[in-house]
Every structure is written in C-alpha cells, then in structure tokens.
Amino acid sequence: VAGDLTDEPDETFLLNLTNAVNVVLADTQAVATIANDDEAPEITVADVAVVEGNAGTKNLTFVVKLSAASGRTVSVNYATVNDSATAGSDYTAKSGTLTFLPGWTSQSVVVAASGDETVEADERFWLNLTNPANAVIADGQAAGRILNDDQAGGSSGTSAGIAMAAGGRASGPDNSAGHSPQKAVDAAPRPAKTAYEEPLLISPAAELADAALTEENQQDSDADWLAEILHALAGADGRSRPSG
Secondary structure, eight states: OOSSSBBBOOOOEEHHHHHOOSSOOOOEEEEEEOOOOOOOOEEEOOOOEOOOOSSEEEEEEEEEEEOOOOOSOOEEEEEEEESSSBBBBTOOOOOOEEEEETOOOHHHHEEEEOOOOOOOOOOOEEEEEEEEEEEEEEEEEEEEEEEEEOOOTTHHHEEEEEEHTTOHHHSSOOOOTOHHHHHHHHOOOOOOOOTSOOOOOHHHHHHHHHHHHHHHHHHHHHHHHHHHHHHHHHHHHHHHHHOO
C-alpha cells in the first residue's frame, strides 16, 4: 500500500479466491480497506483593496485557498458584511458557496466596489467564510478596503496648482476699471542709488572735448568783457570834451 499526504476517503480493494483443489471455498472474497490518516486541508482567505475611481465599478477579488489539494470535494459558504462601507451604495453585497473539486486548491470571490467623487475616508467591508465541508477554516474573514482617491475641491481645486506649475497665474489682475498692471509698475518709486554702485567712467576723448568747450566759452566771455570796457571809455571821453 502506497502512502500519501492527501486527505481522501478510505479506499478499498478486493481479494478473490478461485480454483480451489481438495478444499471447499466457504468465502471466496475479502475486502481490504486503506484507511485515510491525512488531515483535512485548511481554508484561508486574504484581504484585498482597490482604489474606488470616480464612476462605474472596480472589482475586489478575494482569493480563497486550500492549504493542500484534497481527494474529496471541499465546499465553504461565503457572505459579505458591512463595516464602514455600506452594501448598495459603496459595494454590491454577495453570498454563495465555493466548491473545490478534488485536486483544486484555489477559488475566487469577486465583489464590485462603486466609484464616486465624494471626499471621504477609506471604507471597509468583510467577507466571511462559514460551514466548511471536508476542510477546516483557518482564517475565515478578510477585509475588503475601498480606497478614496478624491480630493477636497475636486478638479477645480487643482486647476490653480496646475496653472502655477505651468508658469501661469491662477487668476489675472482686475482691469475692469481701466487700471493697467504695467502703469502700476512704472509708477512705483525707483530705488535710490546705493553706496556700492560703480562711478561713471569718462573716456579721455570725452575729457578733452569738454576742456576745449570750456576754453572756448572762456574766450567768448573775455571778448565780451573787453568790449564793455571800450564802450565805457568811449562814452567818458565824449563827455569830457568842451562843446564847440
């Protein structure tokens, strides 16, 4: 008899006796039973989460597993239960029975979560397993988490940030009264010169030109002064002469 690790029903085979010589067969058949000594597999279910989205539905897929393949047909009941998430508005309630045929180790329960645009906390419901057949429940409860992806202010709340990130303005200046942003800038007082500003540099050619202009102005001034003196002397000489 070959041993194995598979939980299965007891197995039997027959031993038949035939062609007896010098004897009468009172019982020609015997039954041999191979008794199962393997434990029933354990059933577990894992938590799952999904981002809800803004519309439609997103699926949460709960994976229910057997710890080992069984030689028997295994079954277990399942049902969703509300927590902070409410069936009908946040997700679609579901219940039923999972069946594992001999050799199967995994089954799935798919629950639909409803999308919305409401800013809210993450929500949760439960998937419970009950009434196992040919198996034992090791972990019979899993959390289904519906993750919020909405932000305060919605899409309009992020438009200003998008505009600023692009180098624009969230809102333009109010020019309804004829005010010009540029005029406001032009009217602002200009900053005073600071002590660390570099002095104005004058080229040698500019200095010579300025000196020549100054000398020319001085000559004109001297000529005017001399003409005024001669004019004054001529007047005085005429007054000193006796009339004829």
